[in-house]
Amino acid sequence: MLYEQFLTDWLKSQKIYLKYSTYTNYCNISHNQIIPNIGSYEVNQLNNDILQEFILNQLDHGRCDGKGGISQKYAQDIITVLKLTLGKSVEIQLPYQPPKEVEIFEKSDQVTLINSLQSKICNKNFGILLAIHTGLRIGELCALKWSDINFDTQLLHINKTMIRTYTKEDGSKLNITPPKTRSSIRTIPLNKWIMQYAVLLKGENDEYIITGKDKYIEPNKYRLYYNKQLKELDLPHRKFHSLRHTFATRCIECGCDYKSLSELLGHSNVSITMNLYVHPQMELKRKCVELLADYYEH
Numbered sequence: 001m002l003y004e005q006f007l008t009d010w011l012k013s014q015k016i017y018l019k020y021s022t023y024t025n026y027c028n029i030s031h032n033q034i035i036p037n038i039g040s041y042e043v044n045q046l047n048n049d050i051l052q053e054f055i056l057n058q059l060d061h062g063r064c065d066g067k068g069g070i071s072q073k074y075a076q077d078i079i080t081v082l083k084l085t086l087g088k089s090v091e092i093q094l095p096y097q098p099p100k101e102v103e104i105f106e107k108s109d110q111v112t113l114i115n116s117l118q119s120k121i122c123n124k125n126f127g128i129l130l131a132i133h134t135g136l137r138i139g140e141l142c143a144l145k146w147s148d149i150n151f152d153t154q155l156l157h158i159n160k161t162m163i164r165t166y167t168k169e170d171g172s173k174l175n176i177t178p179p180k181t182r183s184s185i186r187t188i189p190l191n192k193w194i195m196q197y198a199v200l201l202k203g204e205n206d207e208y209i210i211t212g213k214d215k216y217i218e219p220n221k222y223r224l225y226y227n228k229q230l231k232e233l234d235l236p237h238r239k240f241h242s243l244r245h246t247f248a249t250r251c252i253e254c255g256c257d258y259k260s261l262s263e264l265l266g267h268s269n270v271s272i273t274m275n276l277y278v279h280p281q282m283e284l285k286r287k288c289v290e291l292l293a294d295y296y297e298h
Contacts, residue, residue: 003046004039010085020175024165029081031168033058033070048091051082055092072097102276104246109235116233118197124217124225126197127210128243133194135247135265138219138240139163140184143176147205154195156188158266162219174218184266248273253284 007030015023038046038054055078059069070078072094083090105113114132117125127141136144139161148157161179166172179185190198201212208216217225226240244265251261262273 001043002039003041003043004035006043007034007039007081007085019180020177021163021165021180024167024170025077026081027167027169029074029078033078034081043086046086048089051086051090052092055079055094059095102245103238103242104249105238105242106236107250110246110250112233113229113235116229121197121200123201123210123212124222125229126201127222128226128229129197130194130209131240131243132247133191134188135244135251137161137244138222140179141210142208142216142219142222144209145205146203146207146209148209149190149198149202151195151199151202154190154192156190157186158188159185162216164218164220176216179266181266181268183263183268186263186266188264 011023011027011030014026018026037058038050041050055075058078059072059075075094079090079092079094082092110132114129117129130136130144131138131141134156136158140158143160143162144156148159149155150157158179160176161184162174162176164172164174201209203209203212204214207214210222211217223240227237230237248261248265251264252258258270258273262270265273267273
């Protein structure tokens with residue numbers, strides 16, 4: 001059987017078992033990358049040498065046609081599909097790539113943003129403040145309704161996310177689904193500062209928090225609003241996800257333990273939190289080496 005047919009049949013069989021966003025991701029990887037390049041091989045012809053060459057040819061350093069290659073993250077996603085369909089014997093090596101430093105807000109810029117948002121408090125500005133104080137992902141934030149906040153216990157319940165997906169089969173679709181992982185379903189305590197604005201803006205239970213209406217705003221459009229706030233304040237551009245990185249970093253600076261932070265962020269284990277979201281600043285690194293100097297002096 002040709003791998004194209006095998007892969008197409010596999011996708012059909014998995015549709016009812018996979019989260020829809022995962023299914024659409026696998027579909028796009030299959031139709032855009034795998035089938036055009038190695039779909040014409042017989043399944044039993046495919047070996048690690050062929051698969052390795054295929055992946056390398058899609059990466060930046062392997063392209064010779066002047067076009068940009070795929071990212072290592074995307075290459076890893078392709079490898080996941082190859083392993084799921086061809087078995088665990090698939091062994092593909094990716095070239096070493098130094099980890100990218102994640103952007104966070106400087107404390108002064110963060111304070112400027114917070115002061116501006118609270119001076120012009122409205123639902124959309126409250127959403128950004130909520131992300132700053134909880135580390136929510138933008139999809140989780142856009143899916144929030146007032147019913148997700150328990151005003152008596154001051155707890156925020158995260159049990160859904162908003163995502164737009166695209167496949168050739170279904171076209172473009174907006175979905176509100178459970179979060180990306182089981183650990184992403186979580187409860188976050190809200191501090192008194194953020195609760196004062198929640199009480200001020202509180203609407204009906206079925207209204208979306210960042211619109212104040214029963215109609216939502218999509219993540220892409222909310223990103224544009226957020227970018228506009230940064231531009232108006234003449235602040236350096238930072239992705240919305242940088243609010244999440246900054247939240248984690250500030251929590252560590254304040255002495256938050258890693259296990260609690262991991263659960264606040266919805267990670268499955270502490271190592272993910274440490275590797276991805278905790279980025280000590282130079283002042284903290286300097287404090288570490290200065291402490292060592294003090295130790296030897298005494």
